[in-house]
Amino acid sequence: MFNEILDVQEVLHTLLYFVVLSGVTIVCMFIFEMITPYNDREQLLKGNKAVAIQFFGKIIGITLIMKxxxxxxxxxxxxxxxxxxxxxxxxxxxxxxxFLTPRFRVDKEIENGNVAIGIIAASISLAIALITSGAIS
Incomplete structure (x- = not known):
């Protein structure tokens, strides 16, 4: 009965893809966190909205690419x-x-809570992800 509704092989296949690509996503986020000069988690706990917005863009961007x-x-x-x-x-x-913003340091502005820069950084992550995901397909 169960095999008529769900193919066990497909369920296992789905779980394997989920586990592996979720792992890749976590590693990617960890690498992103390592390249920022500030501690993302500390800044998030302090309520830094600019970091939260940029973090959101990174997570959604990487997830779109993985999808x-x-x-x-x-x-x-x-x-x-x-x-x-x-x-x-x-x-x-x-x-x-x-590199294209030599008048200020993007990371420093985000660390200092500049929400406008956080939004732009998130937008760039999402734009790159959309272009990349389109190029992959």
Missing amino acids: SAIATNDSLLGAAVWGIIGFVLMLIGYFIFE
């Missing part, structure tokens, strides 16, 4: 590799944003 990587690859390894490639592109975009 496309899963949807467009027949293998778990392919999905993980394309997810990592998309993350690297997000990192490059992050550094380009910093």
